[in-house]
Amino acid sequence: MKKITFIFFLLNGLLGSAQSWIPVQQDTLLDKKQEFIFSGTADYASTSLHKSLSQKLFFGGEITDAIKEKSLKLHRGINQFGSDLNAEIEYRNFQVNLFGKPAWGFTVKAGYYSFINALYSKDLYKLAFYGNDGFIGNTASVSGTQFSTYGYQKIGFGWLDKKSKSSISLNLYNLSNYSDALVRTGEIYQSQTIDSLSITFDGRASFTNGTSFFKGFGAGLDADIRLKVPTKKNKVVYYQFLAKNIGFTSLLESMTRYGGDTVFTFTGLSFNQVLNGSSFLDSNFSVLDTLGIQNSPVKTTIFLPGFLQFSKLVDAQSTRKLQEFYGIRLFLASAYTPLVFTGIDYRISLGKINTLNIGLNTSYGGFSKFRFGLYSCMRIKNWNLGIASENIIGKTGQSILFRIQCAY
Numbered sequence: 001m002k003k004i005t006f007i008f009f010l011l012n013g014l015l016g017s018a019q020s021w022i023p024v025q026q027d028t029l030l031d032k033k034q035e036f037i038f039s040g041t042a043d044y045a046s047t048s049l050h051k052s053l054s055q056k057l058f059f060g061g062e063i064t065d066a067i068k069e070k071s072l073k074l075h076r077g078i079n080q081f082g083s084d085l086n087a088e089i090e091y092r093n094f095q096v097n098l099f100g101k102p103a104w105g106f107t108v109k110a111g112y113y114s115f116i117n118a119l120y121s122k123d124l125y126k127l128a129f130y131g132n133d134g135f136i137g138n139t140a141s142v143s144g145t146q147f148s149t150y151g152y153q154k155i156g157f158g159w160l161d162k163k164s165k166s167s168i169s170l171n172l173y174n175l176s177n178y179s180d181a182l183v184r185t186g187e188i189y190q191s192q193t194i195d196s197l198s199i200t201f202d203g204r205a206s207f208t209n210g211t212s213f214f215k216g217f218g219a220g221l222d223a224d225i226r227l228k229v230p231t232k233k234n235k236v237v238y239y240q241f242l243a244k245n246i247g248f249t250s251l252l253e254s255m256t257r258y259g260g261d262t263v264f265t266f267t268g269l270s271f272n273q274v275l276n277g278s279s280f281l282d283s284n285f286s287v288l289d290t291l292g293i294q295n296s297p298v299k300t301t302i303f304l305p306g307f308l309q310f311s312k313l314v315d316a317q318s319t320r321k322l323q324e325f326y327g328i329r330l331f332l333a334s335a336y337t338p339l340v341f342t343g344i345d346y347r348i349s350l351g352k353i354n355t356l357n358i359g360l361n362t363s364y365g366g367f368s369k370f371r372f373g374l375y376s377c378m379r380i381k382n383w384n385l386g387i388a389s390e391n392i393i394g395k396t397g398q399s400i401l402f403r404i405q406c407a408y
Contacts, residue, residue, distance in 0.1 A: 032382075032407035033095040037088075039404075043390065044083035044116075045367035045397035048074040048125075054397070068129045074396065075122040078144055080335045082367030083116040094162050105160040107167050109222070111153065113245065115305050117333040118147035127188070137192035143185050145203075146334060150305060151177035152249065156222060164226045175216035175249040178302055181205035204259035206298060208251070220247015220304060226313070238313040246306040246332075254297035262293070305333040314345045314357070321347050325359075329366075339365035343373075355379045361390070368396055382408045 044054060050070040056063045088111035098104040123140040132140070153176065158169025183203035190197050208215045223243040228236050311327025326342040343361030350356055357377040364370050368391075375388030384405035391399045 033093070035092040035094070035405065035407040037090045037092070037403065037405050039402065040087040041399070041401045042085050043397070043399035043401070044081075045371070045391065045394075045399070046079070046081040047368055047396065048076065048079040049081055050074060050395055051398055063129070072125065075125055077122060079120055079122065079125070080337075080367050081116070081118040081120070082331075082333070082335055085114040087112050092160055092167070094160070098159060103162055105162050107158045107160045107169055108156070109169060110155045113150070113152050113154075115150045115333070116147070117149075117305060117331075117335045119335045120145045120147070132188070132190055135188070136190055136194060139187050139189045141187050142183055143187065145183040145186065146181060148180040148333070149178065151175070152304060154220075154245065158222070164228070165224075166226045167222075167224045169222045171220050171222060171245070171247060173218045173220060173247055173249050173304065174214055175218065175251070175302065176213050177208060177215065178255070179205070179207045198263070200263045201293070202261040204257060206255050206257040208255045210253065214252065216249040216251040216302065218247055218249030218304075220245055220306070222246075236315075238315055240309075240311055240313050242307075242309040242311070244307040245304050248301050248303045250301050251299050254299045256295050257298040258293055258295045260293035303332070305331050307331055323347075331366075336367060337365045339363055353379070353381055363390065368394065370394075371397070373399070382406055
């Protein structure tokens with residue numbers, strides 16, 4: 001049963017997009033002709049899975065009863081889990097006049113993204129880690145469970161406003177892996193005498209097939225819009241609207257979809273005997289046919305888990321050493337709730353050009369609840385180096401992110 005949970009959360013070996021960030025500094029005075037930006041994120045979060053259990057699932061090791069109990073105490077009726085692993089590189093050119101416009105430059109970017117999105121019931125957790133013993137004479141419900149996993153890459157080209165640093169790019173995507181599942185109704189009842197088992201199921205699951213890296217192609221866009229808002233004290237505040245990977249892919253070949261709406265009773269068989277040590281995701285799992293669950297090829301369009309964020313930026317030209325930042329973000333994924341965040345940034349001068357920014361932030365929402373983080377960002381001449389974590393003390397997740405910028 002532990003194997004079922006591992007496959008459920010890490011289907012097809014995926015490790016992870018919350019979109020992680022290090023607060024962006026709006027610098028309108030820095031004279032630059034070209035800029036390279038490299039960023040990366042490794043982040044997972046949950047409302048209910050203790051990180052001691054998640055670490056064992058990701059990296060291996062013995063899952064003890066104590067570890068299982070820590071997570072069980074955190075579970076409620078429906079629980080959330082999500083993971084984001086990505087790396088992106090971007091090149092910005094402020095010297096070229098795009099389409100003959102002196103105010104326009106261009107941007108080129110490429111990235112790799114891996115994302116897990118899951119909603120699941122407390123009963124599913126108990127079935128996976130404790131088996132059916134706790135449900136003898138009772139019904140275990142896995143209704144409302146859904147998950148999806150994505151692996152995709154992009155390359156994009158776009159417009160850049162040299163003064164405001166706003167940009168819009170059109171992207172091409174390759175889908176390398178995808179799966180999803182939805183259990184509208186799922187109930188398992190085992191009699192008190194353990195001599196009969198009743199299963200009610202209404203749901204579906206889909207998986208891409210084959211070993212090809214190129215399973216689907218599509219298009220989408222990124223947008224980074226910077227807004228300059230004047231205040232009553234003749235000062236300005238900079239805001240950013242950020243959209244990433246708002247797009248879709250179409251499959252090159254059909255994927256396999258399993259689906260069914262059935263009620264079935266086994267007599268003289270226990271829950272474990274019906275499973276017979278197999279996984280629901282095993283193509284040789286013969287009980288699927290017995291339950292009336294059919295599989296069929298499906299060719300469809302898949303929408304990517306796009307990211308949206310609106311936030312206040314840190315003003316690099318401000319005379320204030322201490323600045324606040326705040327905002328709201330959203331992934332276009334079923335398990336991700338709108339996340340609000342706020343924090344403070346403190347700037348330490350290291351000379352005429354070099355600076356060190358340190359900060360603290362707190363957030364609520366996303367794949368988890370409250371999270372607290374910190375970051376450090378140093379500018380050394382033409383280089384800007386940042387590292388951060390959005391979850392330094394949380395029980396149910398971990399994150400690490402970095403950004404390297406070079407402008408010259």
